[in-house]
Amino acid sequence: MSARPLLRRVAARLATSILVAWGSVTTAFVALHALPGKIEDILAGDLEYPGLREAIAAEWGLDRSLPEQYVDFVARIASCDFGVSYVLRQPVVEIVGSQVWPTVQLAAAAGALALVLAVLAATLTAGRGPLARGVASTVELVCASAPVFWIGILLLMAFSFTLRWFPVSGAQNWKSLVLPAVALALPTAGLLAQVLREAMEKTLEQPFIVTARARGLGETLIRVRHVLRHAALPAVTLGGWMIGGLLGGAVITEKVFGRPGLGAVTLNAVLTHDVPVVLAVVLLAAFIHVAASTLLDVVYLAIDPRLRAQ
């Protein structure tokens, strides 16, 4: 019976997301024009050959008025056209598109691993004896505070150089994904586990847990059936931050493990002043954030019926 207002709320949320995405495109446009120097020079990067400036000016319509350029810019991004990298002489969409998959693979694997580790750690230790909690929270604190590259180097030393279980670098098969995913997952898992456990312990003090115990449920069942969903709410809030952290961390991890991906693309683009590619990566990151936070808000509605009211 509450399906229609719910749909309306989701639709409204999507509409604001589109507004935010539009805002980030606008910001990128303003930033590009606010940079000192001529647009042609900025977009050309370090490149210098006759006719290049004129070609850029023609392609970006730089002779037209600013509002016209803006409308054109928004329209191009909306149709997924990020222009051409003059450094690499290739459409930006192709450059980013070909490298996005390994990064997404890495971030998704790390995200899933972090979630599993955190839920396991929190479920097993929340509200249990002081020893289990002490050990778990110390390990989590170390994981959460350690930089990704440092964990990566330690993992490489142990499992690649010494034990030779996993390859040192590359992205050939699943084996090459394991160490980078673990390195990237651990800090996120550490923080997520701490937030989850705290939320679970708070939930365990709630009266409805006593009610559930009085029905004869065992401790593990209570955690899985009654506590986890409540504890998921603050963890979901952290989700937006997590996705950003995973993407940012992926760039560093890729470098450490010599994996192809957005990290390499971004680094090269920044070093060679390949502004069209940088612009595309920045906008892509913004879009991913917008999509993630929209998704999380819908997840909230799915988890908590009290938010569906109003």
Added chain:
Amino acid sequence: MSARETLVEIEDLTVAFGADPGTPAVQNVDLVVRAGECVALVGESGSGKSVTARSLLGLAGADAQMTARRFRIAGEDALGFDERRWRAIRGRFAGLVMQDALTSLDPLRTIGREVVEAARHHRLLAPRDAGDGLVREALSRVGVPDPDRRARQYAHQLSGGLRQRALIAAAIAGGPRLVIADEPTTALDAAIQTQVVAVLRDLVAAGAGLLLISHDLSVVAGVADRVHVMRRGRVVDSGPTAEVLARPRHGYTRELIAASPSKGSRGARLSSARIAPDAAGAIRILRDPLPARAPIGEAPVLEASGLTKRYAAGNAAKAFTALDDVSLTIRAGEVVGLVGESGSGKSTLAKIALGLLEPDAGNVRLLGRQWSVVAERERRALRPKLQYIPQDPLSSFDPRYRVADIIGENLSGLSSQARRDRTAALLEQVGLDHAYKNRRPATLSGGQRQRVAIARALAAEPALIICDEPVSALDVRIQAQVVDLIAELQSRLGTALLFISHDLALVRHVADRILILKDGRIVEQGETDAVFDAPIHDYTRALIGSIPPPLHAEDRAPAHP
């Protein structure tokens, strides 16, 4: 009675907690509950009644150490139960109903899933049975109308009374022979309280054993066959309910009985009440009078006329009128009682009177000056004259303030020496030692917090104080002390009061005039005694009918022949 099956048989139960084994939470308690009878545990917060009840389920706490000479549950020696055996008892042999269904039912799960959980867990359902039939039956049994629809809803979508019934349904769905109800009616309005008590009584009539836990003797009086009065972990008085009430053996039971407000308590101090058996052995209540009151003035302090407030919602069907053409006048030194259930518009009226909410229509004047629908800047000078005492003062105190700072909020413009003197005088007025000025609110007891809230209100030398359920969170004896304090200060200072409460007996004790609010309208008003003696409106009659009968002979209707 003796032929009935004994469900619980406990002798000499002592429960201590790991942190403090020297002072057990429960000491030497004997308890027997049989099928088809209701046994009540009565006591103030911290008396050990809930610990006793939960130890019957093995849920006293992870660090609880239980010892007993005899501890038989369902005919078995439960001292040797392991966790597995306890889990088989919980939900199957014994069901637990707690206070406040909003937090005692999992807010993220539907009522149906909560109700069916115990039965499903104990494999009482056929393998393919979704349990809809069981849910429907359990909800119908506790008088929830339209059970199929309710089963699909969540706790927050149900009214307080329905929610509490759903909680009872969840406790009985596994077919337990013993039901443990821990303050099952405490947060509810009088009329709904009566309904929930009736549901519990039906369970007993159907053959269940009921262990009822309450801080309120009057709730227990109508239901329990036997009562145990607990204090500081011990049972101080026990026996058949009628006998304990008529001939309380222990001084504490007498205090509990005498401290509740009643028809005969007006103008007297509740906390001074003592019971003295007369020559015939019947009990009489003696109370000290309150100081004489100044006559009520003619000048109105607060005049409200035609107050209307509507709350819009997304669709027109959900919009509702919180207040509908409400007028009231409070004269200088007058105590006006405002009674109504939750949702009747009490809080909206209080907010408008406090100038925190603007009415959609109507007008409020304070001390002859325009009060509603004016800029806050114009109200500010008059604000000290109107003070507020909330139900839960703790949440109205800045937790980092000391008591002196809290009171000092209303003492601006004084030199620091004058402020110190005034704070000391105010603390003395509300019966708190001078040393309390440096305490922080979290370290105070409920009664002490309410005293600080009273001192803060008085600091502004107000003409009118709005008291919003000022004692409903307090234990009976503390409640008596705080009510006495409010009444005494009112007599001495002549401050007018708007006393908002859902407790009719209490309003009858304090108020000169009474207003009954229902669905945003005043359905009845008049002199307190006149309204109570000859209520006109059906709703008022129903409300008065829902007051538990007085506990003691003195206030009862003419004695039996």
